[in-house]
Amino acid sequence: MRRVLAAALVVTAMAVAGCSSPPTNTGITVFAAASLKAVFTELGTAFEKDHPGTTVTFSFAGSSDLVTQLTQGATADVFASADTTNMTKAESAGLVSGKPVNFAANHLTIVTPPGNPSRIGSFADLARSGTQVVVCAPQVPCGAAAERLEKITGVTLTPVSEESSVTDVLGKVTSGQADAGLVYTTDARSAGAKVDAIAFPESSRAVNTYPIAVLNSAQNSSAAQQFVDLVTGPRGRETLAAAGFAAP
Numbered sequence: 001m002r003r004v005l006a007a008a009l010v011v012t013a014m015a016v017a018g019c020s021s022p023p024t025n026t027g028i029t030v031f032a033a034a035s036l037k038a039v040f041t042e043l044g045t046a047f048e049k050d051h052p053g054t055t056v057t058f059s060f061a062g063s064s065d066l067v068t069q070l071t072q073g074a075t076a077d078v079f080a081s082a083d084t085t086n087m088t089k090a091e092s093a094g095l096v097s098g099k100p101v102n103f104a105a106n107h108l109t110i111v112t113p114p115g116n117p118s119r120i121g122s123f124a125d126l127a128r129s130g131t132q133v134v135v136c137a138p139q140v141p142c143g144a145a146a147e148r149l150e151k152i153t154g155v156t157l158t159p160v161s162e163e164s165s166v167t168d169v170l171g172k173v174t175s176g177q178a179d180a181g182l183v184y185t186t187d188a189r190s191a192g193a194k195v196d197a198i199a200f201p202e203s204s205r206a207v208n209t210y211p212i213a214v215l216n217s218a219q220n221s222s223a224a225q226q227f228v229d230l231v232t233g234p235r236g237r238e239t240l241a242a243a244g245f246a247a248p
Helices: 002-019 034-050 063-071 084-092 141-153 166-174 185-194 201-205 221-232 234-242
Strands: 026-033 054-061 078-080 096-106 108-112 133-136 161-163 180-184 196-198 208-215
Touching (some): 026 034, 034 054, 108 166, 166 185, 180 185
Parallel strands (some): 133 161
């Protein structure tokens, strides 16, 4: 009788074990503007440390490209744009849950290869004949800001290339494929000695504001909101400021 009872207990235990699922990791996917790569990667690491078992996966690209991907069916939990225009597009497409929160601001600066061989000293110098300038495409936030600066200054640029993200513009300059480029001040800062940065006063008149929001496609809306709270909270503001972002 004892053997029968013991066998029954073993079978019951195995059945319970078979019905129980081992704990699985949860995760969120964040679509974010390319200019946020360094700072969001840092915040993602902090988030994972504070939320054991939760992973953060990033997709960094030009904000307009990210909106296109989302409208075409890509799924993500959070979207952070480098301008309000592309966030508005996401809202109009019914992609956003709740109200986006502005969390940072940024403006453009000129970058050149080390030593500034073309002697660029102002925004107007970018229009000099023979100067190879790289900018973002107009639909990308950094490109839209460049267009606003052209209107403000009356200077018309003739870029040799229009890139889909600010990091691509930076890459053209650091690889020696351009005399100068227009990137965000934060990107110039992160590039360090790979570039020379030339500030110009007109840039303060074309500031981009960065909004962030949880998406309707979020598979883990609770964790998504917690990430948004991290970015917009004291820790996020401190990390963003250290990277050179201004308050919105």
